[in-house]
Amino acid sequence: MFIDAHEVPEATVLDTDVCIIGAGAAGITLAHEFIDARFRVSVLESGGLEHDDASQQLYKGRSVGRKYNELDACRLRYFGGTTNHWNGWCRPLNAIDFEEYSWAPYSGWPFGFEDLLPYYYRAQNVCQLGEYGYDNIWLQNHAGGELLPLNEGQMVTEVIQIAPTRFGQVYRSIIKAAANVAIYLNANVTNIETGEMQNEIARLRVATLNGRKFWITAKYYILAAGGIENARLLLVSNETRTAGLGNENDLVGRFFMDHPEGEVGLFLPVNPGDKRWATYCDEYLGRTSTDLLGVLAPRRFILEQDQILHCTIGLSYVLPDSSKGWNALRELVHGNNHSASQIESDLWRILSDIEGVVGDGYEILKHGSIAPKVFNIKFYGQTTPDPDSRVTLDQERDALGLPRVRLDLHLSELARHSTKRTLEIFAGRLGESGLGRVKIAFDDWPVGIKYGCHHIGTTRMSANPKYGVVDADCRIHGIGNLYVAGSSVFPTSGSANPTLTIVALALRLADQIKRCMPG
Amino acid sequence: MKRSTRRIFIATSGAVLAAFSRGSLHGFGNLPSDRELAADLVRIFDGHQSSAQAVGREYLRHMPTEASVTRLVCLICAEDSQPPPIGRNCQAIRDWACTKSRDDFRSGRVVEIQGWILSATEARLCALAAIS
Numbered sequence A: 001m002f003i004d005a006h007e008v009p010e011a012t013v014l015d016t017d018v019c020i021i022g023a024g025a026a027g028i029t030l031a032h033e034f035i036d037a038r039f040r041v042s043v044l045e046s047g048g049l050e051h052d053d054a055s056q057q058l059y060k061g062r063s064v065g066r067k068y069n070e071l072d073a074c075r076l077r078y079f080g081g082t083t084n085h086w087n088g089w090c091r092p093l094n095a096i097d098f099e100e101y102s103w104a105p106y107s108g109w110p111f112g113f114e115d116l117l118p119y120y121y122r123a124q125n126v127c128q129l130g131e132y133g134y135d136n137i138w139l140q141n142h143a144g145g146e147l148l149p150l151n152e153g154q155m156v157t158e159v160i161q162i163a164p165t166r167f168g169q170v171y172r173s174i175i176k177a178a179a180n181v182a183i184y185l186n187a188n189v190t191n192i193e194t195g196e197m198q199n200e201i202a203r204l205r206v207a208t209l210n211g212r213k214f215w216i217t218a219k220y221y222i223l224a225a226g227g228i229e230n231a232r233l234l235l236v237s238n239e240t241r242t243a244g245l246g247n248e249n250d251l252v253g254r255f256f257m258d259h260p261e262g263e264v265g266l267f268l269p270v271n272p273g274d275k276r277w278a279t280y281c282d283e284y285l286g287r288t289s290t291d292l293l294g295v296l297a298p299r300r301f302i303l304e305q306d307q308i309l310h311c312t313i314g315l316s317y318v319l320p321d322s323s324k325g326w327n328a329l330r331e332l333v334h335g336n337n338h339s340a341s342q343i344e345s346d347l348w349r350i351l352s353d354i355e356g357v358v359g360d361g362y363e364i365l366k367h368g369s370i371a372p373k374v375f376n377i378k379f380y381g382q383t384t385p386d387p388d389s390r391v392t393l394d395q396e397r398d399a400l401g402l403p404r405v406r407l408d409l410h411l412s413e414l415a416r417h418s419t420k421r422t423l424e425i426f427a428g429r430l431g432e433s434g435l436g437r438v439k440i441a442f443d444d445w446p447v448g449i450k451y452g453c454h455h456i457g458t459t460r461m462s463a464n465p466k467y468g469v470v471d472a473d474c475r476i477h478g479i480g481n482l483y484v485a486g487s488s489v490f491p492t493s494g495s496a497n498p499t500l501t502i503v504a505l506a507l508r509l510a511d512q513i514k515r516c517m518p519g
Numbered sequence B: 001m002k003r004s005t006r007r008i009f010i011a012t013s014g015a016v017l018a019a020f021s022r023g024s025l026h027g028f029g030n031l032p033s034d035r036e037l038a039a040d041l042v043r044i045f046d047g048h049q050s051s052a053q054a055v056g057r058e059y060l061r062h063m064p065t066e067a068s069v070t071r072l073v074c075l076i077c078a079e080d081s082q083p084p085p086i087g088r089n090c091q092a093i094r095d096w097a098c099t100k101s102r103d104d105f106r107s108g109r110v111v112e113i114q115g116w117i118l119s120a121t122e123a124r125l126c127a128l129a130a131i132s
Helices: A025-033 A053-057 A113-126 A136-141 A172-177 A229-236 A300-306 A324-333 A342-355 A359-367 A413-432 A499-516 B014-019 B034-045 B049-062 B069-077 B090-107 B120-131
Strands: A002-004 A013-015 A018-021 A041-044 A061-065 A155-162 A181-185 A188-194 A201-207 A213-217 A220-223 A260-269 A292-298 A312-318 A374-380 A390-397 A403-409 A436-440 A482-484 B110-113 B116-119
Touching: A018 A025, A025 A041, A025 A172, A025 A499, A061 A390, A113 A499, A136 A155, A136 A292, A155 A413, A172 A181, A188 A229, A220 A229, A220 A499, A229 A390, A229 A403, A260 A342, A260 A413, A292 A300, A292 A413, A312 A413, A342 A436, A342 B034, A342 B049, A342 B090, A342 B116, A342 B120, A374 A413, A413 A436, A413 B090, A413 B110, A413 B116, A482 A499, B034 B049, B034 B069, B034 B090, B034 B120, B049 B110, B049 B120, B069 B120, B090 B116, B090 B120, B110 B120, B116 B120
Parallel strands: A002 A181, A013 A213, A018 A041, A018 A220, A041 A181, A061 A403, A220 A482
Antiparallel strands: A155 A292, A188 A201, A201 A213, A260 A374, A260 A436, A292 A312, A312 A374, A390 A403, A436 B116, B110 B116
16 A cells, blocks of 8 residues: 555654565565465655655755766656666676685675575566576577677677666555555655664654655665665654764764676778678667667676776667767767878778678778768676765755765775776787777776666675674664665676566565564 | 786797798798788788778787888798798788687787787787788
8 A cells, every 4th residue: 555654643653564665676576475464564764655855856966076977867756766767678697707716806705696596586577577597598598699709719798788767656456455555755764763772672653744754664674775764764863873883983974886897999890791790789770779788897706906996898789970979979089180080981991901891891881982880889797886975964954854965976096997908808808819900999988988877885794793784684783673785785796687686686585584473 | 728827928038039940931932021921921811901000009008029021921931830921822821820829828828908918929920911
């Protein structure tokens, strides 16, 4: 059932068994898993069923240091959360992302990829994806993808499955019909209150924007409000523990990570008409990818040999002189007075001579009148956990009287170097395979760098409370009945889009909660 | 692929030049001159000499020490178990250049021209076109 918190009587103390804070991908997955369980579930969602400005304003914050997206633009605060506008790109983390490796400080999860794999399989259905398959073999054998001949040696094709599932719309009816699940809309948690011993949560203080206040008590509480908001709620809940909850070791809000991404060069193919490019292009001749996208990554032995982070590369095809995007790209990558297209034309003719020209490319060469076709090279990177990259509380307060957030994002030198090195490897492999030539337009993070809006790491996992806010079960260290769901628990980000992992971890946590509940 | 810096990194040495053996060339009773060799090599650029020359000039701007037909011919043909098929048809030379170019990428013998990563062989062939 859906309940408008504006209609909850003032000073009510609601009681439930499991209380979930937030109704995004994690919160909805949990609620859905608890349908028909033998316990009551309440979900507190700050917004309503649709976007509204007043709720969205609660997401405003300030970014200091490295330029970042507006914090109220990259998150949505209503039922369904940020899935209400995401692109639906899904892939699991790689096995190496779970491991501790010597060249990346603070790396390592308290469990391995194989432990999460069963939940990844289940997460496929939740995200309305197809068969689980994310490697080059699956792409070729099961999905009919035509791959570049780069899957031996230093690089390999990985797969992104695409399904922009709007969790709020897809799961609304079934959750509404569930007798044991109540969704409170317009319900903002303003404080997480502990009991006398401070090792257990006693109740949540809830407020609406029109001033109504009430409480809710539960046996178990799950914070599922997003990678920034999870940290914020722990930090503002400082009436008994002045540093905030779960923050005895000053870790809450630290290790903030996102995925840097952007256009970092050009690729000049020998044969621009080769159908295999479509496998790797998120934009190909005006068509965006529908359900599958190939990306290229260095193999594991290269990551270990060169001591770099796992990054991936994709392509997008741009018709020259046909769009603002093309001109903007040319401005970006051509920083000198040489005619922007001339050297590409010269190189392509030389390349055609040396490599030989087939198919469409030969026709183009023969007629000699069509400008060479290039692809944008896109990278999807990651950064390393850095305790100084963090979310803290700001002086300014929101309409509920809570401190807003202040974000200070850091990107590591290892991340920059890994991106550059991956591009060099890519250029070498394409040249070795006779597929074309690469222009690398990356030496340092560009001013206009983009991010995936993936807010990761602020309540990271570790078996040791000195290095993590939550344990391997995603329970806050030192507080027996408070759990965290979402990407804030990731100790490392990998380069994969986080939603599939968010859902997998939520499914895992749901199973744990069910085991804790009697009956 | 070796790590490359932004600058062109292929270095030469007298030892490399000395290693080049003209006796290894195929099909010649009398050894061709450097200019004859160069003319044969740059035939692969078909009707695109101007493009090759443009790229070659750019390469030599960064590597002025290689602006000599003799030096370029030696560098192009050195470090190679299979010397260029001089005197044979253009396609044979093109195939040789293609193989060598791909081997360059495999071995990390690459250069950077305005950000573009090229094989050392193709860059030097272009340079040869520019000055021969």
